[in-house]
Amino acid sequence: MRMRHLPLLLGFLLITLPGLSVPETPEDRLKAAYTLNFAKFVQWDDAGIGREQLQVCYTEGAAVANVLADEPPQQLGSRRLVTESVRLPGNVERCQLLFIHEPDPQRMRRLLATLAELPILLISDARDFARHGGMIGLIRSGNKLRFQINLAAVRKAGLQLDATLLDLAQEVIGK
Amino acid sequence: MRKGYLVAAAYLALLGGTPHAAGQELLELGFEQLMDMEVSTVSRKSQTLSRTAAAAYVISREDIRRSGASSLPEALRLAPGVHVAQISASKWSVSIRGFGGRFANKLLVLMDGRTVYTPAFAGTYWEMQDLMLEDIERIEVIRGPGATLWGANAVNGIINIITRHSDNTREGVTSASLGSGERSLGYRHGGAIGSDGAYRVYAKTTHADALQDSAGLDLDDGFARHQAGFRADWLGDQRNQFSLHGHVQHLRQGQTLEVPLLSPPAASTGWLHETVKTDSASLVGRWQHSLAVDSEISLQVYFDHYDRDELAFGETRNTFDLDFQHQFAWGELHQLIWGLGYRRSHDDFDSDPALAMAAMQSKTLTTLSTFVQDEIELANDRLWLTLGTKLEHNSYTGNEWQPSARLLWAPSGHHSLWASVSRAVRTPSRGETGMAINYELLPVGSPSNPTGPFPVLTQQRENLGMDAEKLTAFEVGARWQPDPGLTLDLAAYYNRYKDLRSPELLAQDLSALPLYVIQPNTLINDEYGETYGVELAGDWRVSDAWRLQLAWSLFEAHLRLDNAAAIPYDATLLDERNTPQQIASLRSSWSPRGDLDVDLWLRYTSDVGVPSPSSQIVPDPVAPYLGLDARLAWRPTKDLELALVGKNLLDPTHEEAEQEVWPVRSEIARSVSLNMQLSF
Numbered sequence: 091m092r093m094r095h096l097p098l099l100l101g102f103l104l105i106t107l108p109g110l111s112v113p114e115t116p117e118d119r120l121k122a123a124y125t126l127n128f129a130k131f132v133q134w135d136d137a138g139i140g141r142e143q144l145q146v147c148y149t150e151g152a153a154v155a156n157v158l159a160d161e162p163p164q165q166l167g168s169r170r171l172v173t174e175s176v177r178l179p180g181n182v183e184r185c186q187l188l189f190i191h192e193p194d195p196q197r198m199r200r201l202l203a204t205l206a207e208l209p210i211l212l213i214s215d216a217r218d219f220a221r222h223g224g225m226i227g228l229i230r231s232g233n234k235l236r237f238q239i240n241l242a243a244v245r246k247a248g249l250q251l252d253a254t255l256l257d258l259a260q261e262v263i264g265k
Numbered sequence: 266m267r268k269g270y271l272v273a274a275a276y277l278a279l280l281g282g283t284p285h286a287a288g289q290e291l292l293e294l295g296f297e298q299l300m301d302m303e304v305s306t307v308s309r310k311s312q313t314l315s316r317t318a319a320a321a322y323v324i325s326r327e328d329i330r331r332s333g334a335s336s337l338p339e340a341l342r343l344a345p346g347v348h349v350a351q352i353s354a355s356k357w358s359v360s361i362r363g364f365g366g367r368f369a370n371k372l373l374v375l376m377d378g379r380t381v382y383t384p385a386f387a388g389t390y391w392e393m394q395d396l397m398l399e400d401i402e403r404i405e406v407i408r409g410p411g412a413t414l415w416g417a418n419a420v421n422g423i424i425n426i427i428t429r430h431s432d433n434t435r436e437g438v439t440s441a442s443l444g445s446g447e448r449s450l451g452y453r454h455g456g457a458i459g460s461d462g463a464y465r466v467y468a469k470t471t472h473a474d475a476l477q478d479s480a481g482l483d484l485d486d487g488f489a490r491h492q493a494g495f496r497a498d499w500l501g502d503q504r505n506q507f508s509l510h511g512h513v514q515h516l517r518q519g520q521t522l523e524v525p526l527l528s529p530p531a532a533s534t535g536w537l538h539e540t541v542k543t544d545s546a547s548l549v550g551r552w553q554h555s556l557a558v559d560s561e562i563s564l565q566v567y568f569d570h571y572d573r574d575e576l577a578f579g580e581t582r583n584t585f586d587l588d589f590q591h592q593f594a595w596g597e598l599h600q601l602i603w604g605l606g607y608r609r610s611h612d613d614f615d616s617d618p619a620l621a622m623a624a625m626q627s628k629t630l631t632t633l634s635t636f637v638q639d640e641i642e643l644a645n646d647r648l649w650l651t652l653g654t655k656l657e658h659n660s661y662t663g664n665e666w667q668p669s670a671r672l673l674w675a676p677s678g679h680h681s682l683w684a685s686v687s688r689a690v691r692t693p694s695r696g697e698t699g700m701a702i703n704y705e706l707l708p709v710g711s712p713s714n715p716t717g718p719f720p721v722l723t724q725q726r727e728n729l730g731m732d733a734e735k736l737t738a739f740e741v742g743a744r745w746q747p748d749p750g751l752t753l754d755l756a757a758y759y760n761r762y763k764d765l766r767s768p769e770l771l772a773q774d775l776s777a778l779p780l781y782v783i784q785p786n787t788l789i790n791d792e793y794g795e796t797y798g799v800e801l802a803g804d805w806r807v808s809d810a811w812r813l814q815l816a817w818s819l820f821e822a823h824l825r826l827d828n829a830a831a832i833p834y835d836a837t838l839l840d841e842r843n844t845p846q847q848i849a850s851l852r853s854s855w856s857p858r859g860d861l862d863v864d865l866w867l868r869y870t871s872d873v874g875v876p877s878p879s880s881q882i883v884p885d886p887v888a889p890y891l892g893l894d895a896r897l898a899w900r901p902t903k904d905l906e907l908a909l910v911g912k913n914l915l916d917p918t919h920e921e922a923e924q925e926v927w928p929v930r931s932e933i934a935r936s937v938s939l940n941m942q943l944s945f
Contacts, residue, residue, distance in 0.1 A: 159679075179559040
């Protein structure tokens with residue numbers, strides 16, 4: 091490589107070095123990957139929902155926010171995928187999946203009470219999410235990511251989950 | 266030549282293969298692979314700031330812990346654009362975008378929804394604000410007017426201290442600190458209330474030693490503060506949430522003031538030392554209710570009491586406040602919030618007439634307010650316009666409107682630009698309108714009284730017709746996250762003030778001759794002008810174990826008087842010069858091992874001029890200083906943390922600020938302390 095190309099390469103390095111030295115938070119990407127994968131295993135009682143298009147929503151501050159805003163996937167099999175950020179209390183009726191970020195535990199439980207009967211798959215990484223009425227809670231098990239399912243909450247919303255997903259879950263509540 | 270380009274191309278290909286690939290990849294991994302992946306230990310940053318159309322900064326629990334701060338004002342130094350200066354062992358000056366001082370009056374401070382601003386001087390007694398710092402969830406610092414949502418006096422900023430939900434503090438914690446200047450001991454115990462609630466109770470005691478002045482004289486300004494409090498939260502039938510907080514505090518602080526001594530045979534200036542005793546208590550209740558998925562209401566009630574036993578400004582104050590808010594979505598594009606507020610504050614003043622006298626011993630101030638704000642989504646997930654206004658009726662100036670308009674553009678989740686225009690108002694205080702204060706004795710031969718023939722006593726007299734100060738603020742800002750580990754936050758502002766407090770000289774009063782001549786003045790609203798500045802915050806996670814944070818701000822003020830010809834000195838000097846032109850801070854947080862922290866904090870403040878209220882000469886400004894704080898922490902077990910904290914390590918002593926009235930300058934000393942925190 092000739093010396094005169096050194097400035098060019100240094101320029102590349104300067105722009106990209108921060109990106110190389112700080113890997114994107116794997117936990118956020120992992121949670122985003124889990125969330126999108128759950129979509130493959132959900133069916134709605136009302137067969138009209140989620141047939142052509144799936145709307146994946148997330149609240150402000152959600153772990154998946156940056157990942158999904160940055161790299162929104164467009165397709166899930168034959169269905170179109172749309173990702174959107176929502177602010178609660180707000181319009182969530184058009185969502186099929188909702189990843190909730192709410193650090194206040196009792197505000198979270200109030201939210202779950204109001205969202206309970208809507209046909210939306212509720213996912214979060216909040217503590218005890220499934221136990222408090224959420225549908226799928228993401229938890230850290232050691233340094234791996236696992237999930238718990240509250241089947242009663244799923245059914246109450248008019249959703250069905252594939253049996254394979256139930257097998258993969260660390261815990262299934264409300265069978 | 267070609268080889269060079271090949272290398273570059275390979276480099277780019279390498280980049281393409283890193284996590285910056287397209288999102289479809291996320292779906293291609295099946296659960297078997299996902300469940301095998303390991304998660305790193307880097308904690309996730311909150312992303313909520315990217316959707317705020319204001320110069321906001323959040324001080325997290327982690328930031329407070331690693332800074333070594335042992336009091337609220339010290340913790341506030343972590344935010345850019347906040348000028349924090351220690352006046353004495355117990356007194357602090359905290360301000361944003363100018364107009365600082367012990368009696369700074371353009372900042373609104375809230376603790377869990379309770380306003381800790383006092384109408385005595387339209388500011389905050391920082392020595393009365395304390396809690397167990399471990400129980401703070403976060404401190405939100407918003408620079409600029411927040412008057413639309415928060416009301417009058419949120420002129421230059423709002424500081425919102427939010428404590429942790431009691432669900433998250435169910436274990437016990439003991440926290441002790443043994444230091445060269447201060448010692449404290451705190452204990453907190455938490456638990457559950459049935460299956461739907463939680464509570465915590467705490468008790469804390471703090472003792473601080475006195476500081477000295479530049480000549481080495483003991484200023485006897487140490488303090489002892491004893492405080493206890495609680496918080497309880499519980500959930501009723503899933504749609505209702507209740508919260509109750511309370512505290513009691515007993516504070517004894519030493520205070521040395523340089524005051525005019527007016528008894529025969531001659532008037533002179535001397536030191537007055539006293540012990541100020543303050544008792545305070547509060548109770549706050551809050552109810553939140555979800556009406557529907559997209560609609561919720563909240564109601565807050567609080568009682569606040571304090572009794573300050575001080576020679577000059579002895580005061581008992583009782584406040585009752587009621588606040589109602591309704592937040593709901595209207596259609597697809599509007600997010601509305603509106604509210605009603607009622608506050609009643611009753612006071613009784615008791616001053617020593619040698620120093621001050623209240624024209625009206627007792628007054629009840631009533632404030633009624635209503636506000637509405639609409640956040641409109643103009644372009645799907647990209648552009649928002651927020652319009653709002655608050656209408657407040659107060660006992661001094663009647664109706665005040667405080668509208669604002671904010672625009673936020675977020676072209677991506679990582680970058681956003683915002684701009685705003687707002688109007689804010691600062692209501693007059695009891696101290697300005699209704700008190701007579703003996704400020705300063707100017708001896709014959711001094712620069713402000715060169716020929717005499719008598720000493721002159723400057724004295725403030727009451728003016729019940731004082732008007733509210735007004736601000737029109739223009740702000741812009743940008744947030745940029747070029748990389749998940751690097752965030753930059755920039756804000757710039759241009760503030761136009763009018764009707765700022767200024768003196769009006771009255772006819773000389775010769776009733777005290779031959780001891781001295783009285784030069785009285787009242788406070789009117791003849792000062793106006795501009796301030797402008799820039800604030801920058803940077804956050805760089807260099808690696809999993811090392812984080813760097815930068816805060817930097819610049820400030821300029823140009824103020825003028827309408828009645829300049831009638832005042833023989835430059836009365837705008839105090840307001841223009843008592844805020845430093847530059848404040849900078851750089852923090853390094855390094856964890857070489859999971860159980861070790863090495864934290865360094867370098868702080869710079871440029872010089873601060875502190876002219877006395879009646880003198881045209883700036884006596885001698887407080888010099889610029891560079892401060893270094895260091896903290897070494899070790900966690901031998903997961904429940905115990907030991908930390909060695911050094912503050913102000915670069916100079917044995919330095920000065921930061923002095924009080925505006927009767928000032929005596931304290932030297933802030935270097936200190937070291939050993940802290941312990943045990944959970945059980």
